[in-house]
Amino acid sequence: MITNNKGAAGPAVAFRDVVKVYHPDIKALDHVTFDIQPGETVALLGPNGAGKSTAIDTMLGLRAPTSGEVRILGGSPAAAVAAGQIGGMLQTGGLPEGAQVSELIGLFRQLYRDRRSTTELLTLAGIADLADRRVEKLSGGQTQRVRFALALAGNPELLFLDEPTAALDVEARRHFWRSVETTAGQGTTVLFATHYLEEADANATRIIVVNHGRIIADGTPAQIKAFTATRTLRFSTPVPDPSELLKLPGVTDVVVNGDAVTVRTSDADGTLPALYALGRQIKAMEVGGGGLEEALIALTSADNSPVMEGVA
């Protein structure tokens, strides 16, 4: 089968039952299946070590899956790379010493057969002032932006960004996501990995949450955020009354087992005061997260995070 052109039918990415094992006991990807449709902007969200980079590396053809199938634009990752249909910004990536930024961009434009003008690339990446700069004189954030320009050089059908904003300051981040949006608006399908829920929420049309090599949630940002608000309250109270508990604000589910009660709520802050206001004797209260907590507990807000230099 020949690779699809922009807008052609079929998923941009088909990830089928993919397993990647590095060590016999470490499954970086554990039977992962998902499709990405052309035109989507998808966030792969999860803590460090969740399997995001491994997933992206297999889509770029940098790693072969242990089992399962990865199809990119209807063909193999290698075919899509060779055809220049993919742009990739990897998590770590130095630039070759001795080169000027403008030379690097010139090289990539030629490798991708002049699909985007130099001016457009410099503007999108926000590096017009760095064109004459030597690579070894760039800061971590500047290097990151140059690498973004290289990933865009081929006006790719599919753009992969692995933790692309790690070294960027707030202003550079804003510019970066605006450019991603512009690119997506021109028809590029985007997949980015992040461990910031807010970044995924603000910039993706769909979020896939991964942890321990598995997909634990897949939905729109609104759906994912609703999931994350879910809390589980566990306590004991004499002769619990499920119908009474179900009327409390935010409660979606009540399980009673003798004196032991498990309540699921989408609004723990509203539920708890109302529960205590019932005047019941409540003992051994435990507040736990919803199904996503384990994955998301390690996720931090993009705006609170320190600006990191270099490798994240």
Add this chain to the structure above:
Amino acid sequence: MAAFLRFEIMRSLRNVRFLVFIAGFPVLLYLIYAKQTGTSQGLTVAAILMVSMAVWSGMGSAMFATGPQLAKERQNGWMRQLRVSPISAPRWFTAKLAQGLLLIIPGFILLILLGFGYGHVHLAAGRVAMLAAVILLGVIPFCALGLVIGLMFDGQTAQVAQMLTLLVLAFLGGIFIPYSNLPHVMQEIANVLPSYHLVQLGWNAVAGRALGIRHMLALAAWTVALGLVAVWRWRQESTTA
């Protein structure tokens, strides 16, 4: 591929360490030692040294195109970035080989000019052309050697490995010390080294002697052996890394 080759050559020529190595160092040695009088097997010291230094410069530049630079770029992720761009591995290899060979030219021309101007070497144009051909083809195994070093070692280690390899090849191969002055054991070692065979070919070319099929076969064997190791390491890395 032409774009990639041009890019690689441009940034090599900006690398001071490289320029010192391919031009500065051999030129300096030549200026110091070429004025010694004497002949050996029909060649003046100035002519012998011109060939030695051209070989030394050629070996160095061939290995530089790959060697420590490749090791560093594997480590810092640049090679991964190239692997997700449309340049294919064979074209990358070819460009690297061409880079190694083309970058020999400045050092070679400089040493020929010095040999003629400073060392008073008299050589027919045909013999200079023969020397150029010998060195150009003869450094191919050194390009492969650079690849092997660049693929086997990481950053700093590759730098050290490359310097040691070059020095050992130069001393034991009879480039810095005449082969006949080496102890017998070392001569035995020299007999298998590519540097020995290349410099012998060079002297034969300049003296107008038969080049010696034995030397050519030895260099061809080194190319094949090192090439296989490089391809094996490359494959290993692209499947597991």
